[in-house]
Amino acid sequence: MATPVYSSYPPSLSPAQEKFLVSTVKDWAIQNGLVVRPSPLVVPEGVNSKGVLATNAPVTLFPSPFPRACFEEALALQTVYNELYANISCDEEWLCKIMEDLIDVDDFMSNLWKVHLAVKKEGYVQPLSLGLFRSDYMAHTPSTASSSSLKQVEFNTISSSFGGLSVGVSSLHRELLSSPSGLPTSFPAHPLFDNNLPPENTAVVTLSGGLAAAHAAYGSSKSSPALPLCIIFIVQQGERNIFDQLALSRQLTQVHKIPVFRVTTNEILDVTSISDSNPNRPLLYTPPQSRDTPFEVTTVYLRAFYDPGDYTSARDWEARTLLERSAAIKCPTVLNQLSGCKKVQQVLAEPSGPDHLSSFLKGADPSVIARLRNTFAPQYDLTSNGQGREFALNPTTAENHVLKPQREGGGNNIYKSAIPEFLRSLPETEWKRWVLMELIQPPPRARNIALRSDGEVILGDVISELGVYGTILWDQGGKILHNDQGGYLLRTKGKDVNEGGVAAGFSSLDSVLLF
Amino acid sequence: MATPVYSSYPPSLSPAQEKFLVSTVKDWAIQNGLVVRPSPLVVPEGVNSKGVLATNAPVTLFPSPFPRACFEEALALQTVYNELYANISCDEEWLCKIMEDLIDVDDFMSNLWKVHLAVKKEGYVQPLSLGLFRSDYMAHTPSTASSSSLKQVEFNTISSSFGGLSVGVSSLHRELLSSPSGLPTSFPAHPLFDNNLPPENTAVVTLSGGLAAAHAAYGSSKSSPALPLCIIFIVQQGERNIFDQLALSRQLTQVHKIPVFRVTTNEILDVTSISDSNPNRPLLYTPPQSRDTPFEVTTVYLRAFYDPGDYTSARDWEARTLLERSAAIKCPTVLNQLSGCKKVQQVLAEPSGPDHLSSFLKGADPSVIARLRNTFAPQYDLTSNGQGREFALNPTTAENHVLKPQREGGGNNIYKSAIPEFLRSLPETEWKRWVLMELIQPPPRARNIALRSDGEVILGDVISELGVYGTILWDQGGKILHNDQGGYLLRTKGKDVNEGGVAAGFSSLDSVLLF
Structure with missing residues (x-):
């Protein structure tokens, strides 16, 4: 039973210990880019009118205990999950049937579906799709069970966030647990800390690796004369979680040497275009800071357009359609975005009914399918x-x-x-x-201390959600060109908070201490 | 003549170019720790009461042109300057004579001298001293001269700052000049940008290397039983330039695996001590967060106590005396701090009178001494x-x-x-x-654009000051154990600002584009 692990955790802090830890974490976060732009609740708009200020991302002072078997199972299943959702996205007919019920009650789903239909009518010119996914779980720990099991909370097929910042939290906790070198004194002693560090987090490498694979698979320029190639990130205006995104673009530019540009949703139609005369429909991007150097976009990475609120007018839908009909590889396509809706997850997880898993994972070992099914809550x-x-x-x-x-x-x-x-x-x-x-019933006695973005320190009962990152590149015929997993997010929130976005400060970024 | 280089610089920016550059620099600075805690002028105290906020360090958008010959001469002379100031610090008699005039008019100098005399009376137990120096220059460019010459503004022997942040500014400008990879478009075109990047800046490696050399030279614990060894940074309360300092401690902990602790001046007497029973006088440090794990301090690095304002009471002088009489290697000792006073620089630079340089640099080539002398303004x-x-x-x-x-x-x-x-x-x-x-007459037509910490963007005539970092470890007999130079700071201020601390936002961190 996992309860004893949680009931003695975290070790209690003296005032001097808490002061040291809070001050160290505050400074470490700023020094290492584990930061967000502050919300207007932390800093009034007038004070930060030029948008220069930053504050620590909300983080836990301690890593949270997490059952090793659950963590390893989540990692082991990620590439299977990648394949499942790639295959679902390839089955337009199946998806259409799922959508039918929704389209007449949900404008957002309906509009997305219309984008797909319009592009389908014209004909898609890019057979490849890229997925940067995150599968979210809890360690299901009912009081009657002898151990925890892994249960999926949701599967994200668009704008899976916090890969960039979660790497920082793992580094922070690893450093605190092992510093100073040879004689760690940052944390009080605790049996869980003996020879035990949070696993290194490769989320940035994995996610950027997926984008780089798509960029390479795009091939050479489809323009005449040939243009230099780039990746664009589609982002929200005033994004406060920008440093999470910049961690990926830094990796792409520094390691993969790929030009990356950021385009806000409202700018898309001003800075990108498709030439009517080129049947290949390459997506052209003209940087406003260098108007005589157009680029051709190999890959469009959406960190916006996942929420109805991201579409403020018909112009935004027009922009989404422009991207979808272009030759750029989309991460994700409309179909892939739709495959991540709760309805699909519900159909897959329905305790009775057709065996969708087996039909979408034809080549998979039945035992693997059974393990996947075990992660579903009804x-x-x-x-x-x-x-x-x-x-x-x-x-x-x-x-x-x-x-x-x-x-x-x-x-x-x-x-x-x-x-x-x-x-x-x-x-x-x-x-x-x-x-x-x-x-899902998380471990009942889990506790941790959070440092919020406004500097408040809160000790309390918590619920932790594990996210595992995966990336897959496939063509619409079902052929897989790249399938990888790596890196994780632990998001820990106060138990009285039922729902919360991390950036808003209601929940914290965390790392796992396996037991 | 250098004027043509300056008169066409920097290239002019369109509004879109300026918007892109400012936004890129703002984000890059936060992502990469090129930051300061905001002053109360930028963020009212009440808004940042928990001290979580950070903002970009003030930086120039462009690197500033700097004559290559002057830059290389400054680097070439640094180890000679290191030796000069080490030797001055060893000559107590000479320093005493210099001090005589000052002691009766300057309380601060007088009190420092008293600390030295008190410890001298008891007997120093640590023969080694560490210097982390910065020699500051301008490119002297009188309208009558055909080229610039290097002239020293001042030589810093205590708390030489901005090594940590200046590395970031060089990286920022290097990245802007070469991005995106293969087809740089961040800056408008300019002939000075062709195949020309600011030199890589090794200030963090060099300065940390000096501290690590002192730590190693201290040898094994002088306590019985032996204690683990550490370095302490003595810092001001509420230091806003903390990230500059943390760049050095990160290098020490991550690369050299040396425990580093930060101690504010008002805490010294609470957390450090010398055991009366041990004639070796090791300096003990007890971390408040781990009171049963005392450390022995090999090296005390002062990033405070350089200014009269740092001594608010007799207790602060008592603390300074405690450090001075301990076995820890001081960076700097009181004598080394005093050797950096303007009076010494004036005596060395006096156009007539005794040849102090030759007597302090006995082994040096006369041509090198002549080059050193050439850097003095009368x-x-x-x-x-x-x-x-x-x-x-x-x-x-x-x-x-x-x-x-x-x-x-x-x-x-x-x-x-x-x-x-x-x-x-x-x-x-x-x-x-x-x-x-x-x-000193800086190039008359130099211009640049600064992004201040409050987000204001200012174009104007500027004056740039080059600082070169050096580090030296010597014993009081004059034997040199380590002598190194590396890394630089370019500090650029608006021409109407006669004096300014960078952190206060009156001047900006910059890098050099050599020509």
């Missing part, structure tokens, strides 16, 4: 009467579930006893926008 | 009637001079036409606190 559709509706409306069974919206971008989960009343407040036609999921 | 004593007083009081000759206080720490220089009136406002007995120095 999920239910609410479109029609059935087990899902029963569990959701009955206050006793609702207590063991969470209601999640289909959409990407987080926010708005409904928990436990709030579910029946919430559902009854909606017309039944709206229910298909939601998925019911059996609650 | 300096004059004001204690008695003579050339110095004449030049200072005559408005015509004053126009070509600057009046500098003897003290370390900058501030309060009096320039040109303000000199006669200022001197006449002081009783003559005070005049010996000041040194008159012939003004």
Whole structure:
């Protein structure tokens, strides 16, 4: 049973120890780029009008214990998950059937689907797709079980974030655990610290490696005369998590020597174009700072356009369509983005029904498919009467579930006893926008101390979510050119916080101490 | 003549180019630790009460042109300068004579001298001294000369700062000049940019190498039982330039595997001690976060105690005395700190009088001594009637001079036409606190653009000062164990600013583009 590990953790800190740790972590974060731009809650807009200020990313002072078997299983399954979602994205017909129910209730899904249909009508010119994925899990630890098991919370196919910063947190905790050299005194003693460091985190290498593989696979310029090639990152205006993204572009420019440019969603139509006269539809990018040096874009990496809020006008949809119909490799394509919706995860995880896993992973060993299936918590559709509706409306069974919206971008989960009343407040036609999921039970006595971006230090009961990064490059016929996994994120939030984006300071970046 | 180089520089920026450069530099600085804690002028105290915020160090958008011959001469002379100041520090009798005049008018000098005398009386137990020096120059470019010559502004023997951050500025400018890879477009084109990058800056390696050499030379523990060894950095409370210092401690811990602790001046007496029973007087340091793990300090690196303002009470002088009488190698000793006073520089640079250089550099080639002497601008004593007083009081000759206080720490220089009136406002007995120095004439048409820490972007006429770092370890008998140079700082300030600390935002960190 895992409880004893958690109940004695973290070691308690004297005031001098806490002062030292907090001050060390604050400075280390700034020195090593483990930072975010401060939110207006931390620094009023007027004070930071030129956008020069930064603050530490929210981080835990200690790494969190995590069961070694669960961690290793998550890493072992990542390339299988990569393949599963690549294959789902290749099966337009299957996806279309899944989408049918959603399209008439969800404008966002509907608009994405329309982008796909429009490009399909014209004909796609780029057979390759790139996925930079993150599969999120918890160590499911019900009080009745003798050990924890790995359960998936969600699978992200677009804008999987925090790869850049999570590398920093692992380094921070590794350094604290081993400093000063030969006689570590940064942390108080604890049995879990003996000969035990968080695993090195390769997220930046892995994710950048995927982008570099796509860049190479694009081949030579399709323009005449040939143009220099580049990658563009599509980003939100005023992105506060920019340093997470810059960790990837730095790796691409310094190690892979690939030009990388950042383009905000509202700039796309001003700085990129497709020449009507070239049937190959190369995507041209003209840097505003160097208008006589156009580049051709091999790969479009989306760190925006995942959320309905990213589309403020028809112009944004036009921009998304421009990217989709171009010859650039998209990370992700519209189809790949749609394959990450909660509805797909629910269909895959439905306890009864067709064996989708086996049909999407034809070459896989059945034991591997069984292990993948073991990571699913039961999920239910609410479109029609059935087990899902029963569990959701009955206050006793609702207590063991969470209601999640289909959409990407987080926010708005409904928990436990709030579910029946919430559902009854909606017309039944709206229910298909939601998925019911059996609650994963994290270790009950886990605790940690967080340093927030505003400098507040908070000790409390926590829930940790493990994310594992993977990257895959495939062609629409199903051929896989690159499939890799590596690097992880541990996101730890206060137990009274049901949902939270890390950058907003409600939850913290963390690393794993395996046991 | 250098003027044509400067008059066409920097290339002009379109609004889009400036926007790109400013935004890139802002983000790069934060990502790479080229940062400072913001001053209360940038962020009101209340907003940053937990001290979490950081902002970019003030930097120039472009590297500044600097004559190659001057740069190379400064590097070539650094180890000779190191030796000169080590030898001066060994000659207590000579220094005592220099001090005599100052001691009765300058409390600070007087108190430092008393610390030395007290420890001398008890007997020094550590024969080794460490110097981390920076020699500051300008490219003297009078309108009548056909080329620039190297002239020394001052020589710093204590708390020589900005080694850590200056490495970042060189990297920043090198990266901007060569990105994206293969087709640089970050800067507009300019002939000076062709196949020309700022030299790589090794300041962090050089300065940390000096500290590591001292740590090694200290030998094994002098305590019984033996204690683990460490280096301590003595720092000011609320230091805003902390990331400059952390660049050195990171190098020491990560590369040299030496434990480093930071101790603020007001903590010294609480966390360090000398055991009365041990005649070797090892300096013990007990980390507040780990009170049962005492360390023995091999090397005390002062990044405080250089300025009278750093001594707020008798307790601070007691702390300085404790360090001085301990077995730890001091960087610097009181004698070495005093050797850096303006008075010494004035005596060395006095156009007439004894040949101090030759007597302090007995083994040196006369041609090298001549080159060293060539870097001096004429300096004059004001204690008695003579050339110095004449030049200072005559408005015509004053126009070509600057009046500098003897003290370390900058501030309060009096320039040109303000000199006669200022001197006449002081009783003559005070005049010996000041040194008159012939003004160095920087290139007249130099311009650059600075990004300040508050985000303001300023284009204007500038003056650049080159600092070269050196480090030397010697014993009081004059034997040299380590003598190295490497790394540089270019500090560029607006021409209307006569004096300024970089961290306060009045001047900027820069790098050199040699021509």
